[in-house]
Amino acid sequence: MDAEFRVGMSVFKRRLAQYVQLESDAWTLFDELERQDNVFRAGEDIIQAGEKANEVFILQSGWAIRYRLLEDGRRQIVNFMLPGDVFDLQALADLQADHSVTAITECHVAIIPSNPFIAMLQGSGRLASAFWWSAVQEESILREQIVRIGRRSARERIGHLLLELHRRYIGATGDEVDRLNMPLTRADIADALGLTPVHVSRTMSAMRRSGLIKEEKGSITLEDRDRLARLSYFDVDYLHLRKLNLLSAEVMPEDSATGELGDS
Amino acid sequence: MDAEFRVGMSVFKRRLAQYVQLESDAWTLFDELERQDNVFRAGEDIIQAGEKANEVFILQSGWAIRYRLLEDGRRQIVNFMLPGDVFDLQALADLQADHSVTAITECHVAIIPSNPFIAMLQGSGRLASAFWWSAVQEESILREQIVRIGRRSARERIGHLLLELHRRYIGATGDEVDRLNMPLTRADIADALGLTPVHVSRTMSAMRRSGLIKEEKGSITLEDRDRLARLSYFDVDYLHLRKLNLLSAEVMPEDSATGELGDS
DNA sequence: CGCCCCGTTGAGGAGAGTCAATGGCTGTGG
C-alpha cells in the first residue's frame, strides 16, 4: 500500500490508460495540478453527507465505501471505491454530498480543489474525456448494483459483486490473477447487497464448500471464475472496459482549447 | 399529453428553471438546437441495449423506463423517466448503451444529435451547468434507488417510490397537488422495487385500507403524505431541489465561451 | 490476560415468492 502510494498518481494513470489513449502533454497538465495528499485511517470519513466539498478526490490506495444510513440505523453501501477511482465530480456543481464516503482500510487520497481541476479540463479535451468516461463508468456500476440487489438471489449477488471487484481490482493493480485483496467484512458485504451478515456468512460458506471461492486472511481467490460468472449471470459489458473513441479528437482539433464538455 | 407536446421544450425549461437561473440568451441557444421530435407508442423501445446512440434525448411527455433483462427473463427497472428528463448524456462519450429505454405510455421525445448539443454546451457555461445538474440529480436518484431496494421493506419501498415520483411529477407539471398520473402496472412497480406483482398488490391494498393512498383509474392520490413520508423514511434532499449556485458565473465571465465542463 | 470484533452455526420465525383461480375492463371482430 505504501509502495502504491509512493508512485504518486500512477494508479489512476494506469487505470485510465487502459481505456483512453493520452499523450504525455495531457499528463503533464494533470501532473502539475495543485493537490494535497491526505491519509485517512480505516473507519475515518473522507466526505460527510451534507457537507459541501469543493474538491475532487482521487483514491490512490486503499478501499473506501459510499453509504447512507437510515434513521433507525440500517446502512446501505451504495458502492465501493478502489484505487484509481475519482469521486465527487458532482462537487463541480457546488452541490452538497448526499452520501458519506468512509475509508474501509487506510486510504491515501489526492485532493484537488475544484478550480484548478476545472482549468485542467479546459486545457485538454482528452483529459476531460477521460474523466467523463470515469463518471460514465461509475454511473453504470450504480445501475448494475440496482439490478444485482433487485433481481438476484443471495448467491448470485455475492458472486456478481466478487467478479466486479475482481475486474476493477485488476484494472487498478494490473495483476491478472484470480486472487484479490478482500478487506471487507461480512457486514460490509451484507450492507452492500441488501442482506444480513449471517446470511452472507452462510452463503459464502456454501460457495467455499462447492469450490467456487477460497478465502485466506485478507484475500479471496476465485477458484472457478467461469462457473461463478455463469451462475451469477455476470456480463462485464457494463464496466465499459473497451478502448474509447475520443469524440473530441474528431470533433475538434487538438490545439483548440474549447470543447470540454463536448468530449466529456 | 398533446397539449404538453405542443408547447415544445417548455417542460424541460420549466423543470430546469426551478433550480437554475438562466437568461433568455442561453435559452435562445437551446431553442435553436437542431432536433427531431419523435413519437414512441407505449411499449416501444427508445434506446436498445448494445446500441450506440449519438444523440441526446429529452422526454417531452409520457413516461419511460430504463431496464435490464437477465438471461432467464427477470427484469429490473433501473429508473423512471418523466417529462423534462434528459437521458443518455453518456452517449457523448461514444459508449454503447448498457440498458434499454422503453416507452411505458406514448412518449414524445426530442432527439438532439451529439455534435450540435456539444456546441451548445460550449456556447453557454450556464446551460452546461444546467445539464450537469440534471446528470447529478439522475445519479443521485440511482443511489437512492439502491438504498430503497437494499434496505427497505416492501411498504417502505412503495411509499418511498411514490413520494419520489410525486415530487418529480410536480417538478415536471408544476401542479402542487397530492395526486399524480400513475400509468405503472403492479408488474412495473414490482420490477422497479425488486418485488413480485402479487406482493405489490397486497401491500398497496393494505396501504389503501390504512388511508395512505387512494387509487383511481390511471391516477393515485397520496392521501396522507406526511405519514407516508415518515413511514418510508423519505427525505427529499437527494433530489437536489434547491437553487444551484452556478460555479461558472463566479469562475469565469459570461462572455467567455470556454469553461463548459467547469460548470458542468 | 481479557476484551472486542468477527465469522460461524443452530433453531425458529417472518416477509416475500409461487402457483392458481377469479373477475373486471378493453379492444376487436364476427
Next chain:
DNA sequence: CCACAGCCATTGACTCTCCTCAACGGGGCG
C-alpha cells in the same frame, strides 16, 4: 351488438429464502 381474448388486479393457500436471536470460538491488541 355481443362474444371472446388478453391483460391486469386481487385473493387464497402454501412454500422458501432470508432474517432474528443466540451461543460459541478464534484472533488481534492493549
